[in-house]
Amino acid sequence: MREEILLGNGAIALGLVEAGCQVVTSYPGTPSSEILPEVVRLVKSEKLDTYVEWSTNEKVAFDNAFAASITGKRAACCMKQVGLNVAADSLMSSAYLGAVGGLLIISADDPGPHSSQTEQDTRFMARLAKVPVLDPSNPQEAREMVGLGLEISEEFRVPVVLRPAIRVCHARQNIAFGKIEKNQSKSVFQKDPMRWAATPRFRLILHGELNKKLDQIGEKFEGLSRYNFHNLQPGTSYPLGIVTGGVPYAVIVDILSEEGRSSDIPVLKIGTPFPFPQKLADEFVSACEKVLVVEETDTLIEYLLRDRHKVLGRLSGHVPKEGELVPGVVHEILNKVLRDLGMEALQEDDTEAAELLKTLNLPVRKPTLCPGCPHRAAFFAIRKTRPKAIFTSDIGCYTLGVNLGAVDTCLDMGAAITMASGFYHAFEQDGVEKPIVATIGDSTFFHSGTAGLLNAVYNGARFILVILDNLTTAMTGMQPTPSLGIRADGSEGKAISLERAVAGCGVDFIEVVDPYNIKEMTQAIKKATQYVSEPQGGVAVIISRHPCLIAYRDEAIPEKKIVTVSDDCEDCNFCIDRFECPALYHDQELGRININRQICSNCGVCVQICPKGAIVEVDES
């Protein structure tokens, strides 16, 4: 039997192809990004004809999958939790309209957060939309729940949400492959405008229908003992029980087993937190004097347990209200509860190592742009040319421009542009001409930049917008952008010109520059500055174009430059403060700046930035 060590996202992909899912759409976002590429890998190896696409954003991904579903095909859309915010309008509405072929929304949560702007809990989004949500504890379960979700969706004609958290998506587990067959279903669209184009009057009827479906699904979940179960011994009562689900379930089971406490502290696992298996929960709670709820990342189960006097969790102060529930934290939670209840505690965690670490003064490692990153060159030029500007920015690797003092704001996808126009109008109202430079990546621009840009131009805002075009979606793992004309499965698509898209938004000033040439980049910014304040001026767009070094390893630096630091270096630290290349460091022995050859990309940009001209190119020949 074929067995592979799959990433959780790979296990989800396997679940999708095993369940005959015919359409899979996605917009990349950590921790969900690898699902679609893993689907593509399986589609190719198993010679399937599954339709896959990188959509321009999550709402687009959702709607495409939804349409496929109502033709009777099984469809899924994949995104990260904040991506579901972008698709929230579609989610809420589709809950009423329903599904025909199974429709699975995979929304990956990021407790921590490791790579997100919030720690929001997708289970609450599902509850808000009134659609079922499944919460896997490990990759294997996630893979099974994909099939379950599609079946429930089809049986009850309702979209279903799968919420894998980061420790499922980015866990690795050995998974045995099942049977994979091509799904031969053909699309049929039954016109039914009272459903698919329902007006408010019909929406009320559909809402009633949805509520009935939820009651039925709730009944089904009560008996779904593979994913909702407890280990109470009949006729026994317990001082404490634990209610949990998702990743914390796995953590709890490991700890109780390691500590030999599995039999005296029963656990109720909830794999389907909504609709909530209320009877099962009541049965469990009634056998326990107190129940501790351990869930990520919010308080859904905790709210849904009815016997409020028994419930311990976030609301009682026993579980932290923010941050990831890693094993060490869960261990601490359990001990606090056990002590509060006068029960025997677990072995104390040894804190000596943590204390020792505090005395070691280890270097703080903040994430930084890679050596040779073209964004660094662009940010350097921006900050140098417009030092007093407000720098609005966006979601992507380039948020790390904050380290170079060239990023002041980061709200959500597309907000570099919308906040720039907001800043402009707020200051303009006071008669203040505030310099504003917005930075946004190419993929983010296609995701949600155009509406904001069009709005800014239409409403007469004035600012410089630098589109950092590195010809890829770098942060999430090098997915192609629409401007490349490469589709999710590697086939050729129509390349969308960034220049034409910008011009289409009504922008009259567009310059394309390679930021590696700091001088040209600086000149372009000066020209743009002038345009912004001209009577007929408006939004000036600079497309700062240079390929990402990770995505284009062999082409990004056509002429490698060997650079060194000469004795002219006065150790002023300007290069480290303003350029922040990880390859530049202060050499204690030399008493000046030096270059770490192990990580230097040989881009040669730093030669242009030293005020003393002390960083020089070495003639190799």
Add this chain to the structure above:
Amino acid sequence: MDSVDIVLCGLGGQGILFMTRVIAQAALDKGLNIMGAETHGMAQRGGSVVSHLRLGQAQGSLVRTGSAHFLLGLDENEAYRNLPFLAKGASMYVNADPKNFPRQEVRDFLAKRNVTYHAIPAGNIAMALSAPQSSNLALLGYFSAFSEGPVSKGEFVATIERLSPERYREKNLEIFEAGLSRGLEEKGA
């Protein structure tokens, strides 16, 4: 739970994920179950990278503090940062200058916990073989010399052969062997 827990750490770009894959695949080939946790996304950009690997019976993907049997560090400071994961009697293998490893402040802590430690200048070895990015394989070879954990040297070699992209295969094995002989010398001495 009955699992061998390993924490692998270093910096972005040092090849932590590949090293993890080699160990995991080799263990799976021996019939062990695999559970692991990786770092992706923003955290990868130049920051600390940690990978957890649990071989055997484990439900969760993260190693609990105080329970790792092995710590493999591609960066000395990152190895220190992950000290809290070490169990009593654990072993650590670190890419560092053997003459100066570990820092004085850490010695007592390791002694008290019966933690054995081994240091190899894996970065220099890889550099000398003109593959500066491959310190991961030197460290893995070095680790394999001490025959700790469920995977043998031969099994590592076979797995590296299988998982390496063709154009790096020979180089990867060469660097692994260099780390291995370094470890064998030390063990013999």
